[in-house]
Amino acid sequence: MSDAVSAVLELQQVTKKYGDLEVLHGVDLAVDSGELVAVLGPSGSGKSTLLHIMGTLDRATTGTVIVDGHDTAALSEAQVAGLRAHRIGFVFQAFHLLDGLSAVDNVANGLLYSGTPRAERRARAHAMLARVGLGDRAGQLPRLMSGGERQRVAIARALLNRPAIVFADEPTGNLDSHNGAEVLDLLRELNAEGTTIVVITHEHEVAAAMGRQVEVRDGMIVRDSRRTAEAVAR
């Protein structure tokens, strides 16, 4: 088994109920620092709910969720928000860039709620934009950029607070295959540089490009490539 200390994310027997409807039935999942994990499942499998719980946007009904060493059940709303501001990054299918702000200001928003001074936020945002290959588009408004560029801006924003873990929800869902492939390449590069990334997707090709595949169906994990590998190794 992997060492518990190096786990960035740990879910133990997590369930989620909406009223009488249970959409997650006792999920166990651990993600280690430096991993690139795909959570694969068709729509309605519960993978979005799982993403929200992993990302602390929602709370589990029962079970334990430990993010970056913090048991989230013990944290207040404000403390959980602090965890998101400092330790977690998100990338969304719809990008969620603010239209009124230039690319660099959108990226700088990644540190907006960390209390970092604006000048420092912008300086780091410029560097991060350069890292994702958009150094020359810093002043551009998002609506004038291509989908692939926008998603790279969103990725730069997610990485700006040097998060312990990044969640990417269908990051290629709104992109054509060429732009999608570029975004996946970027995610792999960033992972190679040490960023822990969890990609939620319903596409097998996307999942196949990741280092580890976790398959969710009907609110349960039905396959986890790391466990299979460990079992084989044993």
Added chain:
Amino acid sequence: MRRSRLRPGDSLRVGFVGLRSRKVRTVLSALGVAIGVATVVSVLGISRSSQDELLDQLDALGTNLLQVQAGQGLGLGGNTDLPDTAASQVRNIAPVEEVASVTSLDGPALRSSYADPNATGGISVKAAEPTLLDTVAGSVAEGRFLDDAVDDYPVAVLGAVTAERLGITAVDGQTSVWMNGRAWQVIGILEELPLASDLDRAVLVGYDAAATYLDADLAPSRLYIRTASSSVEQVADVLPAQANPEEPENVDVSRPSDALAAKAAAEDAFTSLFLGLGAVALLVGAVGTANVMVMSVLERRGEIGLRRALGATRRHVRGQFLAESLLLSLCGGIAGVLIGAAVTFGYAQAKGLHFVVPASAVGYGMLAAVGIGVLAGVYPATRAARLAPTEALRAA
């Protein structure tokens, strides 16, 4: 465990960006607030400007003018004149500075001998002392006033309204009016007399001329009295006994400036009426702003979800929408004050008034704007803050 934190400057900037990203909507809803504030500011400004004008006029004309005439009361019948001695008796009151008597005469005064003697046009004929003009703080528009040199000649001075009704605009030595079967040369036309507006509708002649050419009873029908400003009340108290010792109860004393003061006070009543209108305009502005903010929250659920994902707390989200609402109405308020001042300026220019925008008007205007911002912002901001991040992200 580090907390999430939004710097105060950033929270303002976040609100500002929210407004800047939706310019048309921002301008329109700020305009709603601006109209309300402009109404309040211009109502207060215009009323203050007119009041200032009246008070200035009052200052210039003085409040130390008293007027005495025979009363109508006590069943004494037709005697509407004061005793012949009234003027000289009144002059004996120590604080009295000037006295001018006026006697109403039988008309009519006509433009010429051919005019219809029944068509008097409301114009009366009065004998007046040369001191009258100074006493009522009047001035001559054309020509000259009656004086001792012309007192016994058949000459006339026209009140402002009289001149207009008779169609006489210039004093050229040729113009005359027709009274009692002879022509009276017009030697002067008066400006309007705010303190003695009945004289505006009169033709004034000298006492000696009246005695010679009109053969009239010259008992004074009215006295105008200037007193020392400090003893107006005391003089008013002793006037009846002094003017008509035999029938002091048959003497009416009044203070013409009271009418102007009442007019200034009446401005206040109009002001409250129009302020009511302003309040309605402000209410409409508030409802508009609230509407825009509620729509904004509905439309921007994705942004709210994003901000929560970036680490914003509920408080940060609430603060953002409150800041937007406040900034919006503050801009509206500032624009409203400027528009209101401009309207007041235009009105004052057109009416020849002083341009005054009282500080209180600006204060109330801005206060109303801030009030609107808070009132219109609280509910939408609370709704935005209550939105669960997952719900916000799902909706987008």
